[in-house]
Amino acid sequence: MLDPFFKPQGVAVIGASRNPHKLGYGIVRNLKEYRYQGGIYPVNKSATEILDLHCYESVAEVPDPVDLAIVIVPAPVVSKIIKECGQRGIKHAIVISGGFSESGEEGEKLEEDLVSVAEEWDVNFIGPNCIGTIDTHTPVNTTFVAGMPESGEIGFCSQSGAMVASVIDWARGAGVGFSRIVSLGNQVDVNETQMIEALHEDDQTKVITAYIEGVSNGKEFMKVAQKAAEDKPVVALKGGRGESGARAVASHTGALAGSAEAYGAAFERSGILQAGTMEEMFDWARALAWQPLPKGKNVAVLTNAGGPAILAVDALEKAGMQLAELTAETKKYLESRLPKAASVSNPVDVLAGSGPGTYAVALDALLTDETVDSVVVIQAPQDWFLPASLAEVVGEVAGSHDKPVIASIMGKASVDEALNILHKRKIPNVAFPERVASVLKAMVKRKEWLDIPQQTPEQFTDFNEQKVQKSAAEKDWKSLLVEYGIAFPPEQFAENKAETVTVAESIGYPVVLKLVSESVSHKTEVDGVKLDIRSKDEVTAAWNKIKEAAELADVDMEGVQVQKMLTGGQEVIMGLRRDPQFGPMVLFGTGGTDVELLQDVESAIAPLNRLQAENLVDATRAGIKMKGWRNQPPADRETVITYLMRLSQLGNDLSNIDELEMNPLYVLSKGQGAYAVDVRGTLVEDEKVVVQD
Amino acid sequence: MLDPFFKPQGVAVIGASRNPHKLGYGIVRNLKEYRYQGGIYPVNKSATEILDLHCYESVAEVPDPVDLAIVIVPAPVVSKIIKECGQRGIKHAIVISGGFSESGEEGEKLEEDLVSVAEEWDVNFIGPNCIGTIDTHTPVNTTFVAGMPESGEIGFCSQSGAMVASVIDWARGAGVGFSRIVSLGNQVDVNETQMIEALHEDDQTKVITAYIEGVSNGKEFMKVAQKAAEDKPVVALKGGRGESGARAVASHTGALAGSAEAYGAAFERSGILQAGTMEEMFDWARALAWQPLPKGKNVAVLTNAGGPAILAVDALEKAGMQLAELTAETKKYLESRLPKAASVSNPVDVLAGSGPGTYAVALDALLTDETVDSVVVIQAPQDWFLPASLAEVVGEVAGSHDKPVIASIMGKASVDEALNILHKRKIPNVAFPERVASVLKAMVKRKEWLDIPQQTPEQFTDFNEQKVQKSAAEKDWKSLLVEYGIAFPPEQFAENKAETVTVAESIGYPVVLKLVSESVSHKTEVDGVKLDIRSKDEVTAAWNKIKEAAELADVDMEGVQVQKMLTGGQEVIMGLRRDPQFGPMVLFGTGGTDVELLQDVESAIAPLNRLQAENLVDATRAGIKMKGWRNQPPADRETVITYLMRLSQLGNDLSNIDELEMNPLYVLSKGQGAYAVDVRGTLVEDEKVVVQD
Known part of the structure; x- marks a missing residue:
């Protein structure tokens, strides 16, 4: 259903412009420059040509085939344009224009208008107030943002346009490929859940990533996300986890509430991996897109220097990973191949004098070792061999095994070429070795989630439906819970001191006395509970004390509840x-x-x-x-x-x-x-x- | 005392080489290429010239002035060279050569030899097994590592040479300046504590950073580090925090043990800020070197996009920072200057349409606001104004106030020029907005530590020295603690059941009975403690139960300790x-x-x-x-x-x-x-x- 957003037959740009400072220019430029192969139809009354493309006076004039409109006209005109699109038979639109619900009351009215017009004319749309979409495989780039990431396996959708812009820029700089990138804007029509479904259905997308501030419908979101996660990894970054952050989210998007805990629990249940930062999200995404999942938590670290390996090991341990033991065979083999002073226990240190050849031999041995589930390859900077040659070696050796390999070729100035090769070879690299830990933890977590057998929750039926409804309506929580099979200790209400003694004797010591009063919530705060009462005298004393405390706190005392005291639990x-x-x-x-x-x-x-x-x-x-x-x-x-x-x-x-x-x-x-x-x-x-x- | 390592009058390179693949070549190259102004004297019997420099047959021939030797000859020859240096009057050496204690027994012997020769000839040396030192202000670069960081304010010493190499490479790529960089090697003579002292004394160094696996003498280290921290920030990254990491440290350097907790407590006490990762260490170092400390925890966030600000706010809150309230005046002023739909509460969102001019106005207002202790400036990628112009503006406005400003100009491909300007203007920038939180937390932590009045611990004298010594020797912990003023509840030993009853009655109920036995540590594990005993009968019952439990666990029961039971504590x-x-x-x-x-x-x-x-x-x-x-x-x-x-x-x-x-x-x-x-x-x-x- 969302296909025309990513594989359009032809694209009309309504509000296209010849002025290079206008967004309507950037959109046409991106469509053209990033090699969209279908027809590009700028619509602008006052121009005849934009970037050498013929310009149309209205949507109605745009020739076939065309099934996607990009709308970048002032907010008050958007509804009219959507109607024209509908009339012209264009059923999909991306509304870039801002000035809707995000900007106040007037905008809210315009947005309501837009929704009803779109419904009437059966136009699906992304936005308003978004920055567009990218599909690097089609290819099509409907944004006005300069630059386009390479083709890749990571799909990203975002409720923040700024995050989309920064991801595009970061991806270009880091040489990380994406399949689709989507800015969802105010998402009054197409929402995050539908987009996750679309990314799930997209064969080019191997990993789904999402920046989420709120979801449109919690239960629906969980259903769709879990289905997606069963097929491919889903990584989410939740904005607004703290109190102030949540307030900022509310004022940013007016997104529906929902506690940070609930989001955490919902992600957990649906198999969504929750990243802590943007950097972490894309560290994980690269590893999940490019490498197989590890079978378990046992990591081998291969390094040419002690210090960086130690930092990686510290971080791995903190993340709950463990160092693989290595078999005696592996150690013996390494001993016969590595320099004399090298460490053949894990972390395996080939020493600074070893080059890509030695790395190749050691990496192959570690990947063959049955005690090893994954390998981290660290290279501290050196200048006697080309870092790129190590990148080639790691890529090649890792490719002939089915265990994940994460690299940390350290440094910045000297290793650009190596990083390009690693990325081409689909080995994720992190600049600082500590970052491998969170990556592997995420991979193991996904593996464990996938391994959970999907049992249907047991359905209990051993209760009386009427009683349940009645208890709930009357807020008789105890009866309600008892009906659902939860036990309470024997207890009885007593109105006065004498009755309390009688009741206590019949229940049997030790007992607990509790103040009964309509107006008290935390009983211990008015000292209304007396524990471990073991005799008649103690009952009397306890009654008096509760009475006194109730008077002191100025609350009505209706009596006490006498309860069997449970010990040793x-x-x-x-x-x-x-x-x-x-x-x-x-x-x-x-x-x-x-x-x-x-x-x-x-x-x-x-x-x-x-x-x-x-x-x-x-x-x-x-x-x-x-x-x-x-x-x-x-x-x-x-x-x-x-x-x-x-x-x-x-x-x-x-x-x-x-x-x-x-x-x-x-x-x-x-x-x-x-x-x-x-x-x-x-x-x-x-x-x-x-x-x- | 360590000055000649950083400001030598002349440098002899013993083991200099004409072969570009040898370390002895790289050292001469670096001295020359990175503009060391004193005499450079390669020493090599079989060469007459290296890199156009006259080559000497032996150390003895090297002309005056010369006070530093760099030694890169095979390990067995090093002692002889050090002796020659001593004879020639060169009292400082950097021993690059490996093959000492790090490589086995033979090397250990060579190292012992080296130490005694150096002592005899009064030669101070760094290393062996290190990669040298850099002082960017002298300038002098005694390493063989390609590249040299720019001049700057950060001093770095490291017990891992690989970390030094990667920091050099990273610094060049990121354009971050350093004052001094030191690889400590096996540190059998000059150690981390002396080096921290030297960095403390160096006026060019504004922040001391250190990668530490172990320290030579804990108490001495704390004293020196605390003195340094009183004058300038000290940031340390500890390698070997987890169990496996600690094991790896032991095999890496054979560094003296000491628990990770103790290191944490020692850092805390000495005012050393402990970073969690390398990235964090240098994020902090830049901010501490370049920006004033914040007065408190109140942060204002200034942004052109909601999403990234929300992530920053989440991270700030998690780090214990809080959002500044902003005064009514500030809000009113911002309202009159910013676009209508902008958010004038904190986080202040100037919206995507605002450029550097608007940022300038808002930043100035926020820095003027008395409720604000620090400002975070976020710029999500845009392409209608030069990111570098925002960098200039932030640098200029921040410079006219005395509150810290941290920037997050996001993206990678498009912002290099902006980052260069920010670094020149001494505004730290982080690529992902979440990272500002840990930076500000570190700054606040330092501020709080500096504000602690340095009281001398109270000296208690109200005890009997002899009694103390005797109690300790006899492991009579109770007497010892009582002597030091710590109270115990009334108690008495009882050998049998009858005596127990008598004692309990005299102490007064409720009491506790505890099994007394030489061989039991955790008494509760053999059920040897009975609490809250309120009567004669209960005493008898408890005695029987303890007896039974002792028999069951097969331990001798010498009697019980009867103790007054404390309640409500x-x-x-x-x-x-x-x-x-x-x-x-x-x-x-x-x-x-x-x-x-x-x-x-x-x-x-x-x-x-x-x-x-x-x-x-x-x-x-x-x-x-x-x-x-x-x-x-x-x-x-x-x-x-x-x-x-x-x-x-x-x-x-x-x-x-x-x-x-x-x-x-x-x-x-x-x-x-x-x-x-x-x-x-x-x-x-x-x-x-x-x-x-």
Whole structure:
């Protein structure tokens, strides 16, 4: 459907100009200069020729074949032009013009107009307020930006035009090829999700990269991106991760909200690799486009100098990679081939006196070694052999194996030729050896994601639909969770002191007393919880203290909840939080009163299958502890996993729940179960926090 | 003392060669080509002329003045040459030759020889196994590496020759100037500490940078580096931070050990900024050399595009910087000058249509604004004005204010001229806007370090020296700590069940019972601790359980320690650990059985003054919690600070203590004190862990 944007039969440029300082000139120049083979039809009433091309008075006059219009006229005229395009049978347009929703109220009206005209005349369009598109294979360049990257395998779409311009410039300087580059602009029609789909369908694109500030529809985005990621790597850079950044995004594009955590969890789920910086995004993209994925985390480092190898090793270790052991055969072989003082353990140091021949021998041996999943080749500057010759050698030897090789031919002034050769040979090079670590980590991460069996989440049905609806409507969180199979410790409400004693004796010591009051959220903040009560006397004392604390804090005391106290368990937090973009997220981590302090809570998009629930648990320190820590026996992980799956289904089943949090959830030892002790929740558009114990 | 290495009166090159493929040729070439103004005296028996310079048969023949020898002869001949130098009155040498300790036993012997000959003849030397030195201001280039950086303000010394070669190459390509560059080689004579001192004394060097794998003497290094850092910024990149990296360092240089943590703490204390990567080191160095320090963390971002600004803002926020608020006046002024749709809040977006004139006006306004401590200027690629003109404008406007400005003129192909101008104007530029964050963070960190008043640590004298020595010798950790003013809860040993009951009743409930046994380290691992015992019956039950557990674990039970149980306090860990390089380090953090899991322990080099102790506490989550968290009252921070200072003195006083650890140390609420509950310790060269409660 988006094909005519990238492989048009003919292109009309409405608003073409003879003035070299106008964008309408740059567009015609780029179409021509970068060898677009179809018809180029400048449209401009007051000119007869632009850059030796015949100029047309109106769209209607443009001859066949033509299926793409590039519109660069003042904002108030754009709708009219789109209508003319529709009438002429041009069903695809790129609206470069600015002055729409990004520039205030007036522009917003013009944009609404544009949308309805385009719908009426069935014109698909990219923009407005964008800088165009490039397909290096067609080739076609609809931008006004000087320069065009070489043909390549990386597709890039961006919600920032500036980022497109800088990527074009960077790609030219660095000699990195691209397949397609797309500036999405205000994306009132064609959006990032459709563009990712288009890049997915494009055979020339081997890796999809995207600069994303927000998505149009979280769930749809995840579906499309995951489908794409199953076939080819998708790397995204998210703008607006911090608080100030998010505010800036809102004022930049007015993009729909969605928390940075939710984006992280959504990317994770869909198999999108989230880069931290632009540099990282394109380091990764080159490696993913050019090299096979490593089978595992074992890296061999081949170097002619110790220092740079050490920096690479430090960075690799920090990124969770490990140094391959190397077999005895490999070491023996290297010993017989390398200089006497060389290091034949990993990192393998051929020493400064070794040239491309020695590198070739050593690289071949390392790539053959079964303990090696990938190889990093470092060359510190030297001036007794041509760096380009090493580039040729690495390219050739790597090409005859099926393991990834990343190069770091260091330096700047002396190595340009070598970098060109490496890029031609499809060996990614980074100027500083530390950068190899994040590249290999991204590759391993993709490999692991691809290896996850795609189980459908289990569908639980062992609950009463009516009860569920009623409990949710009444914010009776406990009943709701019990219905979904989550257990609570025995407990009972008591209205006065005497009743409390009776109830405590019947439940059995030790017990916990908790203040019951409509108006209190964090009970510990008014000292409304008394733990580990072991006798009648202690019950009385605790009641008095709670009463006193409630009076002090000036809150109504309706009574206390008497609860069986659980001992020897591990306190975790488990909950749901609804993201405006990606829907319900399940969160899990170390619980208790220090939750915010410990910052050990991770989240994942609902629903969760078993593996996803396990991964969520394992990503937290709480999860590590649950496997048995010091003298503590392993906790009942199985129950926790089941709860997470059930809770994730609850989040999907009930769209009116905004937040639901069990803290603590008491996890007893293996086989003994887990018990929710405290639950808080809110319904969507429900400002007031409702407490229940 | 090291002056002749950088400002020699005349240079003899022993081992000079006419063969362009030999290092001995490259050295003579570099001396000549890079305009060394003193006499250059090649020494080679079999040549009469090298590169049009007269060649001498031996060192003895070289005419005056000459005070530096560059030695590039086979390793076995080096000692003889050094002797000849000494005899000739040349007291400084750079030994380029390899084949010494780095290459095995034979080389080690040669190195020992070299050291004793040099001592005998009083010759100071850099190397062996190095690639020489550069002083761009003299100028003199004693390396054989092709190319020479421009004159500049950055001094660099390195324990890796490869790093020197790559920095030379990078500097040439990036147009960054250096003052001095030094390859230290095996540094058996001149070492990294002396070199940092020499760079400190050099007026041309405004910033010291160093690649360090190990230091020769930790305490001396700290002293010299701190003195240097008080005058000029010192930035270090530490090689061998991870486990594998540290192993590689050991095999690379055989450098003395010292943990990565200790290096971090030593750098922190001495005011050395620790960079994470080479790129970061030189990003920081340029900014620190060229720009004033910011007064604080408030950054204004000035941009012509939203996306790149958002990425910069994300990175700034992550680095702990914040966006300046901007005064109402500034906003009003910008509103009157910038295009209508521009953003006049921070980040200030002048929009793609604005050129260098608009940037000038906005930059001047931002630098004038009192809420702004520093400004980041971003330019996304455009092609309607010369990027170089923006570079001129930024340079000029920044020059008339005293706040730091960091630029990110993005792109590669189109901006070379602009970068040259920025570098000439001393405005650091980074190709990707995210990199500004780490630069500004480093500058703020330096500012904060410079602002710390240099208090001398308090010297405590309220203890009995004899008792201290005796306790330490007997590993009576408790007595030792009590002597140093650290409190323990009331406790008493009991040998059998009956005695335990009596003791418990006399101490008063609740109490804790702890297994006493010579052979147990982590008591909780044999279930040897029973907490919160409140009655006679519970004492009996606890005794039985401990007995049972001891039998199960097959350890001798000598009795139990009955201890007053402390309630309502916060469990922290506090300890000493002796580093082989930097001596005693004090550690502090969240305590309890989950210490390793929580990873909330920070360390600092002893001794600590009050501010350093406070900073150590504040760097941990435990410290944040101590200030009062949720319903918990503030803990007795004052006592903890005092303990840390006292403990740090203990570490300095007693050089035979290897490790000493209180976990948990129970910190009660403000004014209530803190009590050590469990102490473990080891003496230096004492393999066995001794436990005491």
